[in-house]
Amino acid sequence: MTEVFESNVAVVGAGHVGLTTAACLASLGHRVVCADVDVAKVDGLARGQTGIREPGLSELVADGLTTSRLKFVFGAAAAAPTADVVFLCVPTPMGTDGAADLTAVEAAVREIRGLLPSGCVVVNKSTVPVGTAARTAELLDRADVAVASNPEFLREGSAVEDFLNPDRIVIGARDPGAADRVAALYEGLGAPVLRTGWASAEITKYASNAYLATRLSFVNSIAELCERAGADIGDVTLGMGHDRRIGTSFLRPGPGWGGPCLPKDTHALLRSAEALGGEFPLLRAAIDTNARQRDLVVERVREAVGGRFAGVRVGLLGLTFKAGTDDVRDSPALAVAARMAAEGAELVAHDPAVPGPLPGALSDAPPGDRDRIRVVETAYAAADGAAALVVLTEWPEFRDLDWKRIAGLLLGESVIDTRNVLDASVLDEAGLSCRGVGRPAPRDPDLAARRPGGVVAG
Ligand SMILES: NC(=O)C1=CN([C@@H]2O[C@H](COP(=O)(O)OP(=O)(O)OC[C@H]3O[C@@H](n4cnc5c(N)ncnc54)[C@H](O)[C@@H]3O)[C@@H](O)[C@H]2O)C=CC1
């Protein structure tokens, strides 16, 4: 790493992105004040409690507090007056019409506009639709304060690693001096810095997430075709991934993509396209394919439990939207669970990152069915007395469970592995029938010939 020119940075919002940004910039040598409106969160952070599961984050926060390079304050107004650069990292959830709801961004801008020192740069790091940098400049109404767009591409579960080793840093600005000041913050990382206009930076973020989502819907459709044709998606994606133009990442089929960002960002991009007088039928198809993928999982479970869910106990392994995080926001697992609960299934779920009850977790289910899920401490308790067991998140530890013990606990013999994380031959030996995704059905004549290690990196 090269020598870093120290700046005074304010970060507004201490969530996944804001806290990671604040802790990592402090670790790079900057003086960072991180603000949030959640008093309990600010108090906890000031004592070094991050409240989220991100490898390396607690350590960076602890270091920042010890060196006094990192401080936590209540409210953006307390962070703004001393800042050279202000990062806005507040939520941009999906509004009722599918567009991004910019209430938090606009509230933060209104709160700080009169307090910012002359020469400061306000940076949108939240994922915001094209046109938001222009709107931010209009709201600020300060000729002496610049606006930049610097979207964030980190993933949950590897936020610190991704922030400190980015594939690229995109900085959209009108004023080259402002772009320089933002770029200087990252100098220690040695990552490529791409300078663009406001609109290009904003679209780059949505285009990246929408491309990833579309790629997954494509893979899930190929997986369905593989099942119908008796092919193996692991072999197919391995063959595709060896083409360097395609690459091996982000080709794992599953129960549909989810999480706090891909679903909201795909809808928001669709709305942006429409608001600008265009259309985006490919993206619409990717979103529809994703809803269908969740339905396909429900149908597979229905088939395994004899055609109806009413009064039937189903065990679930995994509730988070992917492995490596404790985040259940817009989790495909919960979407699938809500559909089954709405038809009267009794759900017993285990997730290594979800220790206790999840009030409101099945908000997609009708009000009377939202309590039809019980979270238990072990996979064995989830399997106990269940007609079928469904793996919905790819936690690697599920592979090493005692499958003979599970066979003794389950009422039926069906295990549905929507993530292809289990070893079907181990389950077969335990007397269980393991149904993966995009693979030949169990006991298919092709089974013996399948999977010479054909799993690609995710
Ligand atoms: N979670 C992720 O992996 C990624 C998220 N993003 C984007 O970053 C933005 C933030 O997302 P997350 O960090 O996940 O959200 P989050 O929900 O984890 O955290 C947002 C934080 O902002 C605080 N907040 C809200 N209004 C505020 C205000 N006026 N002043 C100060 N604090 C305020 C909230 O209390 C909360 O702590 C979103 O636009 C999201 O799309 C971008 C890349 C990755």
Ligand SMILES: O=C(O)[C@H]1O[C@H](OP(=O)(O)OP(=O)(O)OC[C@H]2O[C@@H](n3ccc(=O)[nH]c3=O)[C@H](O)[C@@H]2O)[C@H](O)[C@@H](O)[C@@H]1O
């Ligand atoms: O804007 C954001 O918030 C972030 O959204 C995603 O990151 P994240 O939501 O953490 O999750 P991903 O790792 O992208 O996974 C998203 C969903 O796709 C699924 N997935 C992912 C990869 C794969 O091969 N197969 C698959 O089904 C995951 O299980 C999960 O449900 C992007 O990968 C980040 O680059 C981006 O910054």
